[in-house]
Amino acid sequence: MTPLIELTGITKTLRGQGRARSILAGVDLTVHSGESVAILGRSGSGKSTLLSLIGLFDRPDGGRYLLHDRDITRLPERRAAALRSAEFGFVFQRFFLLKHLTAAQNVAMALVNGQGWLPRRKRKARALAALDQVGIAHLAKHKPPRLSGGEQQRVAIARALVREPKLLLADEPTGALDTETGNLVIDVLQAATERGCGLILVTHDGDHASRMGHILRLSDGVLHPVEEEAVA
């Protein structure tokens, strides 16, 4: 079965204040459709950097990145934007909802990105369907200040799901939530994997990581497999 993504020997060095620091030193990672992967690691170990490379926010210095067996290691920005729209969904620790828009409009925002055009009625229908997937369709007309943290994160997840991505990239999505609400958010993300969507979850929470199909730890710039017992 062709993997969804396949990273081989990915390296990345960050340069700042005249100093170069190697963050990733040969990362290998393969994710198939419907698979969920948790990535653990210390703060500053490069988890978010790895996620930004996978999400095509940035380019690796070395290595190879295949998407559906196609090499996308060095993609021009225009094509990278198109792939971000079509293939990936992003969930962040902060929700990044636009306060002046309703929940439905925040979700539909991902559909108004210049990558194809959908009429307003279809945008609204798809936004409502995505909100329904995360269980908050009844809050479609609410603006973010009137939503709880968990509800806001679910709106953010609906925004990530509305374009039916092949791979969800979640960067500490429960970091700003209490345990109970965090568990609800992980439930929603797992539900997406049951529909065939791949999931890479960056987290510090061992309990959440243990609910993923594979657990990896990023240390010294390289990913290491972790046994479930070791996490617990």
Place this chain on the structure above:
Amino acid sequence: MIRLSGRSRSALIIGLQGIRARKLRTLLSMISLFLGVLAVVVVQAGAEIADRALLANVELTEGKDGTQMIFLPPDPKAVHVALDTLKGSRDAVAMVGTHAIIGEPGVTPINPGAQRFDRPGGGPVFTGPGGPDVLCYPSGECIKAPDAGQDAPPPGQAIEVALNAMTGDIRQFRPYRPIAGQWLDFTGPPSMAPRVPAEMRIDGAIANATPRIIGVVDDGSDQPTAYVRTDELLNWLPETVVGSGANSGGVQVLTAPAATETQQILRARLVAAGMSASDFHIETINSKARIATELALIRWIFLGMAGLVLLIGVAGILNVGLATVGERIEEFALRRAVGTPRSLLAAIVLAETLLTGLFTAAAAIGLGVAAVQVAGGILSAREPSLQNLQFPWQAGVAGVVAGLVAGLLGGFIPALRAARIPIATIMRA
């Protein structure tokens, strides 16, 4: 109907959402831009209205552009040659100026010197070199004014008019536009036909004729003037008197721009009659083009000043735009994360500033329209050319263009900045 591309629609939708989310900022931008756009609208509207007011009647007073005017000296030979050569000509006409008194015989007209009827107190049209006792006519002829106390006839029911005799058909040669005046209506009963039960006295005439008015027109001149056909005038005024120094300022020949053959024949016959080429002077009428050029120069000077005011507004939009982009870094980074290309981010910012410019233009044009309505109502009574004053569409176009240009200039740098926001910003937040 114009169908916008998906990206353009996306930019417009997000731009409008941005404007709605930041109403106060949009209002502040509009205020900073308003004076500049209004200045452009006012200058353009003023220039268009001035153009219409000044150019509308200029052909009536100065003649059609391109017409060649040949001035011949007040010499009976020149008069004879000109009248004879141009008899029946359709591309040239000769005009001889004199003056006439119409009304009761043996009285002093109510407007000696053919002055304006509405000028109170009388007096000469021009004060001649001999002081107020000399009357000078627009033709250049000056006569000794009658002494009011001694030998002047008693005042009576008579008017004095400048009399222009022309070869050919007056109406054909000078196509007065009905909008400038009204031809008399001859379709009514004969008793209502406009006849003057009076005699017309012309110095040197062998008889006093009874004039019949066939039309009245506003020729743009202050002075009451009558136009007659030369062949009719010559029935009672000898050719030797017409156009001679004793009676007028000479002969003026008006030719159409293409009447070169007529001009050559006239010139040859005048020279053959013993006149030198230096005796006649040729001028081409280009008053409309000249006034239009002068007005255009003034318009550009004022538009330049309005442009400077507009630049201040552009600086305001730029300032607000940069501050807004600074506040929306996360939003733009997020939009890039969900697949929005850099070019669309720039287009979103530009759409906001362009829409702000358009809204400002609409407000400025609205105010301009209202001001023109009010000014038209107040000033039309004093200035006939301002009657039926309409807001010129050119001013509306100028306002829209000014608004769009200001939006483009003010939004350009913020748009570039928005497009360059690194996408990883959102990961570090």
